[in-house]
Amino acid sequence: MTGSFAQVRLLLARNLREGLRNPVLAYALPIVIPLTMMVLVAKTLSVVTRLPGFPTTNYAEWMTPAIIMLTAMTGVGYAATSLVIDIQSGFLDRLRLLNAKPSSLLLSRLLFDVVRVLPAGATLLVVGVLLGTHVNEGVVGIVGLFALLILWAAAYGGLYFVVALTTRNAQAPLALAPLFLPLQFLSTQFVPRSLLPNWVQTASVWNPFTYMVDAARSLVTGPLELEPLAKAIAVGVGVLIVTQLAARRSFARAVDAV
Amino acid sequence: MTDGAAIEVRDLAKRYEPAGVEALRGVSFEVGQGEIFGFLGRNGAGKSTTVRILTTLLRPSGGSAHVLGTDVTAEPAKVRHVLGVALQDAALDELMTGREHLVLASRLSGASAKAAGRKAADLLEVFGLTGAGDRIAARYSGGMRRRLDVAMALVRDPQVLFLDEPTTGLDPQSRRALWELIRRQQEQGTTVFLTTQYLAEADELAERVAIVHAGTVAAMGTPTALKERYGATTVRLRVAGADAVDRVKGATGVDPVTTAGDGRLVLNVTGGDAAVPALLGRLATLGPAIERIEVRSATLEDVFVALTGSEIEAGAGSADNTSLTGVRRGIGVPSGSNR
CATH class of the missing domain: 3.30.70 (Alpha-Beta Plaits)
Incomplete structure (x- = not known):
C-alpha cells in the first residue's frame, strides 16, 4: 500500500490528465464568466468612478483584483461532479478496493479544482493590466494574490463537494453555480463600502467574499496592509475548515460500507 | 473455521434500510483454496450483495464472513490486500486509456512506475488489448471493457478473485476466452468466486456451485451431484x-x-x-x-427449475x-x- 502523499500525487495526476482530455470544460470554462464580467462591466459602468468618494478613475483597475477572486467561484465544481461520476460508475469502489484513502481521494479532487482556477486567474490579471490596472505591489503582491486565490478556491470549492456528495447527483453542483451572483453584489466588488446602501453594507460584513476582494485590492493596487490580509486569511481558513469537515462527512457517508 | 478455507460465510444476512428489503436471509457456504466456486441465481437473488459484502464494500446486517481467515467487517483493509475484484458493471474511467487504468491500479498497490508499466503491458497482452492499450475506455467495445475490468482485478496477483457476472453481455467467443483466463488463474493457485446467471458457464468452470434463490442458498454441491440429485x-x-x-x-x-x-x-x-x-x-x-x-x-438449468x-x-x-x-x-x- 502506498502512503497518503503518493496516493494524492497519483490521483491528482489522473485528474489533471483527464482535464487535458476535456480541456474546454476543464480549463477554459472557468475563464468565461469572469472575462465577460471584466470586459463588459469595466467598460459599460466606467462612469461610476465619477461618483464622489470613488478611489480610482479607472473602473477596470477597481474591478481587476475582485474579478480574479471571482474566478475561484466560477472555476470550482468540476471536481465535485467528477467525484460523483466516479461513485456512480463504480470506479470509486475500485479505488477503495486498492486501499486508496478517502482523504486522498477527496484531497486530490480538491487540488484539481484549485489548479483549474490558476489559468483563469492569470488570464484575468493579464486582461486587467491591458485595461490599465497598475500592479503597484509588484511580484510580492502577485504571489500573495495567487496564494489567496488558491485558499479561496479550496474553501469555496468545498461547498460543491458537500452538495455533490449529499445529493450524490452529478448535476446538483450546477445548481450552486449562481451563488456567486449574490455574493459579488453583496460585497465591495463593484463599489467601495461607503457607496453601498446601508443594508448591503451590513450584509457585506457577513459575506466572506468581501474580505477576499478587499485583500486582493490591497495586494494588487495597494496599499499593502496587514489588516485586510489577516482578515481574509482568517475568513478563508475558517470557510475551508467548515466546508472540508462537512465534505469529509458526506464523503464518508457516500463511500463507507453501509 | 475450517482449515484451508479461502472464503467462509456463516448465516450472512443483509437488510437494506430504509426500504427493509431483505437481500440475504442467512447464507452459509465455504470455498476451498484454489477452487472455482460458482454462485448462481437470477437477478435480485442476492449474488451481488454477497460479493459486495465479501469484498468489504458493504456491511452485513447479520452473520459473519471471512476471507483467508480474516473477518471482512473487522479488518477490511487487510482483506482488500488479497482480493482481485471485477464488479457487475465494468468500473472504468471513460477518459483514461486501458494502459493508464492498469498503471494507476498497479501504482496504488505500491508498484514502482517501472514495475507498473511492465505489469500493465503484460496484462494488456494476456487480455488481447495491446493494440487498444492507448485508447481511452470510452472507445472500447463492451467485450473490451469487460476484459480490461478483469485485467484490473489481476493487477496485484490476487489470492482470491471475485468476478461478478463477468461474461454478461459478451459474445460467445469473448466468453470462451475469458473462461480460459479464469482457468489459467486457477492453475496458478487463485481461488475464484464467480457469480453468473449462465448456468452452462458454471457447469463449464466451477468445481462447486451454490444456487441462490430469494436470499438463501437453495442447493450446493458439484454440478454433477446437483444434476444427479435434482435433474x-x-x-x-x-x-x-x-x-x-x-x-x-x-x-x-x-x-x-x-x-x-x-x-x-x-x-x-x-x-x-x-x-x-x-x-x-x-x-x-x-x-x-x-x-x-x-x-x-440433465443440465443445471433443470436443477434450477426444480429448485426455484x-x-x-x-x-x-x-x-x-x-x-x-x-x-x-x-x-x-x-x-x-x-x-
Whole structure:
C-alpha cells in the first residue's frame, strides 16, 4: 500500500490528465464568466468612478483584483461532479478496493479544482493590466494574490463537494453555480463600502467574499496592509475548515460500507 | 473455521434500510483454496450483495464472513490486500486509456512506475488489448471493457478473485476466452468466486456451485451431484406408427412420460448417464421405426427449475444464450439401419 502523499500525487495526476482530455470544460470554462464580467462591466459602468468618494478613475483597475477572486467561484465544481461520476460508475469502489484513502481521494479532487482556477486567474490579471490596472505591489503582491486565490478556491470549492456528495447527483453542483451572483453584489466588488446602501453594507460584513476582494485590492493596487490580509486569511481558513469537515462527512457517508 | 478455507460465510444476512428489503436471509457456504466456486441465481437473488459484502464494500446486517481467515467487517483493509475484484458493471474511467487504468491500479498497490508499466503491458497482452492499450475506455467495445475490468482485478496477483457476472453481455467467443483466463488463474493457485446467471458457464468452470434463490442458498454441491440429485437424463425420440407408445414401453420397460400425439416421446432414464447405453440397446430392437432420437443429460438449468420453480432467464432480459443451452448429444439413427 502506498502512503497518503503518493496516493494524492497519483490521483491528482489522473485528474489533471483527464482535464487535458476535456480541456474546454476543464480549463477554459472557468475563464468565461469572469472575462465577460471584466470586459463588459469595466467598460459599460466606467462612469461610476465619477461618483464622489470613488478611489480610482479607472473602473477596470477597481474591478481587476475582485474579478480574479471571482474566478475561484466560477472555476470550482468540476471536481465535485467528477467525484460523483466516479461513485456512480463504480470506479470509486475500485479505488477503495486498492486501499486508496478517502482523504486522498477527496484531497486530490480538491487540488484539481484549485489548479483549474490558476489559468483563469492569470488570464484575468493579464486582461486587467491591458485595461490599465497598475500592479503597484509588484511580484510580492502577485504571489500573495495567487496564494489567496488558491485558499479561496479550496474553501469555496468545498461547498460543491458537500452538495455533490449529499445529493450524490452529478448535476446538483450546477445548481450552486449562481451563488456567486449574490455574493459579488453583496460585497465591495463593484463599489467601495461607503457607496453601498446601508443594508448591503451590513450584509457585506457577513459575506466572506468581501474580505477576499478587499485583500486582493490591497495586494494588487495597494496599499499593502496587514489588516485586510489577516482578515481574509482568517475568513478563508475558517470557510475551508467548515466546508472540508462537512465534505469529509458526506464523503464518508457516500463511500463507507453501509 | 475450517482449515484451508479461502472464503467462509456463516448465516450472512443483509437488510437494506430504509426500504427493509431483505437481500440475504442467512447464507452459509465455504470455498476451498484454489477452487472455482460458482454462485448462481437470477437477478435480485442476492449474488451481488454477497460479493459486495465479501469484498468489504458493504456491511452485513447479520452473520459473519471471512476471507483467508480474516473477518471482512473487522479488518477490511487487510482483506482488500488479497482480493482481485471485477464488479457487475465494468468500473472504468471513460477518459483514461486501458494502459493508464492498469498503471494507476498497479501504482496504488505500491508498484514502482517501472514495475507498473511492465505489469500493465503484460496484462494488456494476456487480455488481447495491446493494440487498444492507448485508447481511452470510452472507445472500447463492451467485450473490451469487460476484459480490461478483469485485467484490473489481476493487477496485484490476487489470492482470491471475485468476478461478478463477468461474461454478461459478451459474445460467445469473448466468453470462451475469458473462461480460459479464469482457468489459467486457477492453475496458478487463485481461488475464484464467480457469480453468473449462465448456468452452462458454471457447469463449464466451477468445481462447486451454490444456487441462490430469494436470499438463501437453495442447493450446493458439484454440478454433477446437483444434476444427479435434482435433474434427470432423458431420451427423446420420435417413433413412427400408431402404437409407438406401447412398442417403446414393450422394448424398454419404461413408461414414456410425455406424448405430443405425433409420435414424440420422452423417457426418463433412472440411473443417470450410465444407464443410457443399455436403454439405447433395448430401443435398437425397434429398428427403423425410430425416426429421431436424442439423449439429453440433465443440465443445471433443470436443477434450477426444480429448485426455484422457474427458469433462470425468466425476466432477466439478458443476452443471447443459445450457445450455452446445456450438454446436448444428438444421436442420429440411419433410417436404413435394421437388425
